[in-house]
Amino acid sequence: MKQRASWPALGVLAVYAAVSLLPIAWLIITGFKSPADATALPPRIFPGASAPENSLWFRFTFMNYRRMLTELDTVHYFLNSVTVSVLSTAASVLVGALAGYGFSRFRFRGSRLLQLFILLTRMVPPMAVALPLSFLYSRAGLFDTRSGLILLYTCCNLSFSTWMMKAFFDEIPTAYDDAARLDGYSRVQGFFRVLLPHSGPGLAATAVFCFISSWNEYAFALTLTATEAVTMPVRIHAILGDMGRLPWGPLAASATLFLLPVAAFGMFMRRHLVRGITFGAVKG
Numbered sequence: 001m002k003q004r005a006s007w008p009a010l011g012v013l014a015v016y017a018a019v020s021l022l023p024i025a026w027l028i029i030t031g032f033k034s035p036a037d038a039t040a041l042p043p044r045i046f047p048g049a050s051a052p053e054n055s056l057w058f059r060f061t062f063m064n065y066r067r068m069l070t071e072l073d074t075v076h077y078f079l080n081s082v083t084v085s086v087l088s089t090a091a092s093v094l095v096g097a098l099a100g101y102g103f104s105r106f107r108f109r110g111s112r113l114l115q116l117f118i119l120l121t122r123m124v125p126p127m128a129v130a131l132p133l134s135f136l137y138s139r140a141g142l143f144d145t146r147s148g149l150i151l152l153y154t155c156c157n158l159s160f161s162t163w164m165m166k167a168f169f170d171e172i173p174t175a176y177d178d179a180a181r182l183d184g185y186s187r188v189q190g191f192f193r194v195l196l197p198h199s200g201p202g203l204a205a206t207a208v209f210c211f212i213s214s215w216n217e218y219a220f221a222l223t224l225t226a227t228e229a230v231t232m233p234v235r236i237h238a239i240l241g242d243m244g245r246l247p248w249g250p251l252a253a254s255a256t257l258f259l260l261p262v263a264a265f266g267m268f269m270r271r272h273l274v275r276g277i278t279f280g281a282v283k284g
Helices: 007-030 063-070 074-105 111-123 126-140 146-171 175-182 187-198 200-216 219-223 232-242 248-268 270-278
Strands: none
Touching: 007 248, 063 074, 063 248, 074 111, 074 146, 074 187, 074 200, 074 232, 074 248, 111 146, 126 146, 126 219, 146 200, 146 219, 175 187, 187 200, 200 248, 219 232, 232 248, 248 270
16 A cells, blocks of 8 residues: 655655755856856846846856857867766676676685675775876876776776675576576576676666766876866866866856766666665565
């Protein structure tokens, strides 16, 4: 029997949603403001809302987006972020699924210790290893390259994806493995053709979190890139120094563009994401 949500609960959720979405709404609106509107005191909620000659219409402008695409060359850095995040996420999920399957199905001496070691790598502060990695990348020819960031982000997300996928494979009965072997599949074929399709929610949930982690990463991108492989988080911060005074309009426009892929990916994966997060939480 379905339970109806109470009005107090709905009210609390509505307030929470409003408080959470208000900064994002302000950010999006600021991207369409002129410099005068963006720095006006008292703050103007809508562009040109206090202008007497335009009392009935809001003066939205695309000037900030034009400057972002022309003067700031944001497209190059945006494509860097997309390339690095997508490829590192795909590699993290694939390798993490293989490792998670191995830890879930096979028991060997030291397996728990190895799992703990993999988890501990997630707890290392990025800045603690940034300097030796910068030296290593310079000697290996990976400094300021997208391939270097893809390799690093894959390694950083591998501990998370391994533990996530192990938990999902633990929930899949071993009878699926036996059925695949009876059908003539090898263990590798059974993994890709039987088990992997059944772990779709887990793959989706892991991919979303890995993508967000790679997309938002700043410390390594700052220390291991210079010009060619610079990503959006580093570029957005650099806008402050490139344009002198605080450029609220271009900053808001760049941040809005930066939010779109994560929001779109999360909306596209929302059904699998909810199922993936709650997978195995309730057992009969």
